[in-house]
Amino acid sequence: MMEQIPVEQSLLLAALLFGIGLVGVLIRKNMILMMMSVEIMLNAAGMAFIIAGSRWAQPDGQVMFIFILTMAAAEVAVGLALILKLFHLQKSIDADEMTQMNDITEASESN
Amino acid sequence: MNNLITSGELLQLLPFITMLAGPVLMIFLISIRRNHTFTWILTLLSFALTLAFAVYLMDKEPYVSPLLTIDRFSLLYTGMFASAGFLVTLLAKRYLDNLSERREEFYLLLLFATLGSSLMVSSNGFASLFLSLELLGISLYALISYIHRSGKAIEAGLKYLILAALSSAVLIFGVALVYYETGGLSYSSIGTYLSQHTFSPLLVAGIGMIIAGAGFKLSLVPFHWWTSDVYQGSNAPVTAFIATVSKGGMVGALIRFFTMIHGTEYQQVVLVLTILAAASMLIGNILAVRQNNLKRLLAYSSIAHLGYLMISLIAFGDGGTQAATFYLYAYFATTLGAFGVISILSDSQGEAEELEKYKGLFWKKPVLAAFLALIMFSLAGIPLTAGFAGKFFVALSGVKADLWLLLIFLAVNSVIGVYYYLRVVVMMFSAPKEKTPASDNSSTFSAGYIVLGLLAIIIIYLGISPNGILSLIGSAVILP
Numbered sequence: 001m002m003e004q005i006p007v008e009q010s011l012l013l014a015a016l017l018f019g020i021g022l023v024g025v026l027i028r029k030n031m032i033l034m035m036m037s038v039e040i041m042l043n044a045a046g047m048a049f050i051i052a053g054s055r056w057a058q059p060d061g062q063v064m065f066i067f068i069l070t071m072a073a074a075e076v077a078v079g080l081a082l083i084l085k086l087f088h089l090q091k092s093i094d095a096d097e098m099t100q101m102n103d104i105t106e107a108s109e110s111n
Numbered sequence: 112m113n114n115l116i117t118s119g120e121l122l123q124l125l126p127f128i129t130m131l132a133g134p135v136l137m138i139f140l141i142s143i144r145r146n147h148t149f150t151w152i153l154t155l156l157s158f159a160l161t162l163a164f165a166v167y168l169m170d171k172e173p174y175v176s177p178l179l180t181i182d183r184f185s186l187l188y189t190g191m192f193a194s195a196g197f198l199v200t201l202l203a204k205r206y207l208d209n210l211s212e213r214r215e216e217f218y219l220l221l222l223f224a225t226l227g228s229s230l231m232v233s234s235n236g237f238a239s240l241f242l243s244l245e246l247l248g249i250s251l252y253a254l255i256s257y258i259h260r261s262g263k264a265i266e267a268g269l270k271y272l273i274l275a276a277l278s279s280a281v282l283i284f285g286v287a288l289v290y291y292e293t294g295g296l297s298y299s300s301i302g303t304y305l306s307q308h309t310f311s312p313l314l315v316a317g318i319g320m321i322i323a324g325a326g327f328k329l330s331l332v333p334f335h336w337w338t339s340d341v342y343q344g345s346n347a348p349v350t351a352f353i354a355t356v357s358k359g360g361m362v363g364a365l366i367r368f369f370t371m372i373h374g375t376e377y378q379q380v381v382l383v384l385t386i387l388a389a390a391s392m393l394i395g396n397i398l399a400v401r402q403n404n405l406k407r408l409l410a411y412s413s414i415a416h417l418g419y420l421m422i423s424l425i426a427f428g429d430g431g432t433q434a435a436t437f438y439l440y441a442y443f444a445t446t447l448g449a450f451g452v453i454s455i456l457s458d459s460q461g462e463a464e465e466l467e468k469y470k471g472l473f474w475k476k477p478v479l480a481a482f483l484a485l486i487m488f489s490l491a492g493i494p495l496t497a498g499f500a501g502k503f504f505v506a507l508s509g510v511k512a513d514l515w516l517l518l519i520f521l522a523v524n525s526v527i528g529v530y531y532y533l534r535v536v537v538m539m540f541s542a543p544k545e546k547t548p549a550s551d552n553s554s555t556f557s558a559g560y561i562v563l564g565l566l567a568i569i570i571i572y573l574g575i576s577p578n579g580i581l582s583l584i585g586s587a588v589i590l591p
Contacts, residue, residue, distance in 0.1 A: 011291065018284055025277055034273055041280035048287035056294040061287075064238060064296070068283060071245040075276055078252045082269050089262045095273075098266045101340045103401070 010051045017044035031083050031093040035076065042072045123174035123181055125164040126189050127233075130226040133157030134219040147214045151204055154218040158197040158225070165190035173590055177297065178239040180367075183587040185233040187436070188363040191443060195355045196225040198447050198565070201558045202454045203348040206258055209459055217257050221352065224250035228360030232367065236297035237286045240364055241279075244328075247357055248275050254352070255345040260461065267344025274327065274337045282324025288317030298371035299591055305372055315379060322383055328361040329417045330410075332390040339398075342410035343464065347457060350406060351450035354413050355443045362417075362439055365424065366432050370589045375427040384425050389520050391418030396527040406464045408531065409449055412490060415524060416442055419502065422509045422517045429511035434504040436584045441501035441573055445489045448566040452483045455559040469535065471543025480539045482563050489570050491532040492525055497573035504577070 017040060024037025046065040053061015087093050121128070137150055165186045174181040200221060207214040227247030234240040252275070256268030290296055292314045293304040305314075327334040342350050374380045395414030402408040420442070423434035456463035456479065463469075473480035489498035502525065509518045573580060 014284075014287075018280075021280070022277075025273065031269060031273070035276070038273065038276040038280060041277065042283070045280055045284040045287050048284060049290065052287055052291035052294075055291060058294070060238070060296055061290065064241070064283075064287075064290075067238065067242060071242075071249070071279075074245070074249050075252075075272070078249055079269070079272050079276075082252065082256055082265060082272060085256070085259075086262070086265050086269060089265060098270065100261070100263050100266050101343045103339065103398075103407070 007051060007055050011048060014044045014048040014051060017041075017047065029095045031086070031095055032080075034095060035079050035083075039072055039076065042068055119172075120174060120176075123168060123171065126161045126168065126181075126186065126193070127226060127229065129157050129160045129164060130193075130222050130229065134222045137215060137219045137222075141215050141219075145213075145215055147207065150215040150218050151200065154200050154222060155197060157222055158193045158200065161193040161225075161229075162190050162197070165193065175235075175590065178236060179230070179233045180235040180590050181233050182590040184367070184589045185229070185363070187584065187587045188232040188359065189229040191440065192225050192228050192356045192359060195352070195359075195443055195447060196221060198451070198562050199348050199352045199356075201562050202351065202451055203346075204558060206346055206348060206454070206457075210258065217254070220250045220254045220257065224254060224352070225356055228356045231360040232363030234364060235299070235367070235371070237290070238296050240368075241283055241286065243360075244279065244282075244364075247360060248279065251275070251353065251357060254349050255341060257349070258346045263344040264346070267341045270344075271337055271341045278324045278327035278334065281320050281327075285317045285320025285324060288313050288320065292317065298368055302372035305377070310377070310379065318380065319383065322380075322387070325361055325365055326387055329358055329365075330414050331387045331417055331421070332394045332414060335391070335395070335414050338414060339407045339410040342413075343404060343406045347406075347450045347454035347462060351447050351454075354409070354446045354450070358413075358417065359439055359443065362420065362424075362435065366435060367589055369424065369427060370432065371591065375425060381425055384421060385514075385517060388418045388421035388425065388517055391415060391421065392520050392524040393418075396524045396531075400527065400531045402531075403466050404464050405449075405453060405466055405469065405535070406462070408466070408535070409446070412528065412532075413442075413446065415528065416490075418524075419505055419521060422514060422521060423505045425517065426508040426512035426514055429508050430504070431508040431512065432589075433581065433584045434501075434508040436587070437504050437573075437577065437581060438501040440580060440584075441489065441497035441570075444497055444566050444569045444573065445486050448482065448486045448563060448570065449490070451559060451562050451566065452479055452486070455479065455563070466535065466538060469539050471541060472539040474543055478560075479563075482567055483539060484536045485567060485570060487532040487536050489574070491529045493529075495571070495574045497570040497577075500574050500577040504581075 021037045021041030021044060024040065025034050028034045028037060046068040049061040049064040083093055090097060133153060137153060169183055169186055207217055224247050227243045227250060230243035231240060234243055252268055252272045255271055256264045259265055289301060292311060293301050295301055323334065330338040341353065369375060392415050395411050395418060399408050399411035402411060420435055420438050423431040423438060453463055489496035492498045492502040506518060506521060
């Protein structure tokens with residue numbers, strides 16, 4: 001019998017992955033990399049579900065993981081289409097250049 | 112145990128089946144032959160049938176399964192979303208007529224998004240809530256960017272996509288933590304666990320993350336950053352849809368969740384919700400004062416309005432849920448009306464969003480201006496309008512629950528609100544700067560005016576005699 005990995009440690013790993021993804025979304029400027037970071041966060045949540053499911057010996061955790069996987073795929077499909085469209089329009093997928101809309105102070109300066 | 116759906120259950124699911132059958136039929140039609148008007152009529156028919164079935168099922172047996180609970184409460188919300196979807200469809204046709212091709216998918220996405228929102232309210236567990244939330248979310252990403260004259264709509268869609276995906280990741284991680292602690296995904300099992308155990312740190316983190324994810328959808332401060340850009344970037348009918356149906360779905364889901372877990376009995380939850388509500392009211396209103404763009408103004412004002420609504424959510428047991436639902440009705444009618452006016456005034460050159468465009472509107476288009484003034488009065492909460500009645504019931508539930516701090520916030524912020532809403536009204540009645548030739552006779556659009564007329568009747572009716580709707584809402588009990 002192999003030695004069991006404590007549940008707390010695997011949950012910590014999921015939390016760590018989630019944190020890496022969150023930091024990625026916040027500091028990245030490339031839209032594709034931002035989407036990848038969101039995917040990491042979603043998969044961290046999926047992992048947490050599998051850990052929780054194994055703790056309670058229920059299939060629910062794995063079912064939720066499949067749901068998350070499916071939904072993430074759909075999201076990426078729409079997201080990549082939008083990013084392509086943005087690239088056609090602006091020749092850039094830099095998040096910092098998405099500044100067509102702003103609050104009043106900046107808008108009045110540009111006018 | 113029998114897992115097959117019986118014909119009786121099929122009947123109970125009819126409101127949702129119609130919303131699903133419409134898009135499926137459209138997919139087939141699109142692949143054979145595209146016809147804009149026919150698709151449009153089919154969409155209207157789907158929404159009307161959904162509303163009819165929802166009303167019909169009100170007095171029938173509720174449907175309860177491990178994933179969905181279709182009771183009077185969820186039917187009430189489904190009916191509300193279907194009506195809103197109906198009105199948005201009426202407003203959107205003129206926009207789509209300007210597109211040269213692929214107009215039909217818009218309606219498909221609209222129906223799917225409404226279905227997602229309705230299912231959110233009917234979900235009795237996090238598995239179904241997550242699926243319906245994403246059905247709504249993914250349809251919305253595409254809807255926001257669907258009609259793009261400039262890069263604005265694409266930019267708005269991408270901003271919404273990244274932030275919404277981020278918020279669902281936060282929400283679902285929170286759910287995972289709650290599941291890890293409680294061993295159940297349904298609201299009732301979580302509620303049972305909470306009543307027997309104390310809060311562990313993981314559970315606090317989990318519920319906090321769920322509230323954060325929900326707060327994003329409701330654009331509560333500090334999760335409101337996307338709101339103004341998305342409101343401005345998408346076209347007026349889509350904005351109306353985001354402001355009403357997508358937020359309403361989350362409000363309904365939150366009401367059900369908190370009812371099942373008795374959320375407001377826990378001090379920590381109440382504290383977090385109080386902070387969110389107070390911050391949303393204050394910051395939403397302060398940011399709205401500075402706006403010169405009507406869409407952005409409405410975006411910030413919607414943040415404040417969701418803050419008002421949160422008061423009744425916190426005041427839960429004391430008629431709070433009824434007040435929240437009533438407030439939602441008033442908010443739906445006024446918001447749809449406001450964006451209806453914007454979409455009627457918009458032409459192929461662009462959206463009528465700058466406040467400058469509304470200067471002297473009364474002398475050019477008196478009917479529209481009078482209607483927009485009614486909307487602004489309702490948003491400001493002037494008596495005899497729906498907004499006043501809504502605010503009154505919210506305040507009443509707050510008084511019963513002794514939420515004095517929040518009520519002071521409500522009063523102060525209503526005053527700030529009156530300032531910037533009336534600024535719009537004053538602007539419309541002031542004399543126009545220069546005589547612009549009345550070129551836009553083409554925008555006399557009958558369907559839009561029908562929508563506005565209907566909404567005006569609803570707003571005044573809700574303001575004068577709210578009792579009819581209130582008794583309907585009062586009878587909509589949430590089943591365990």
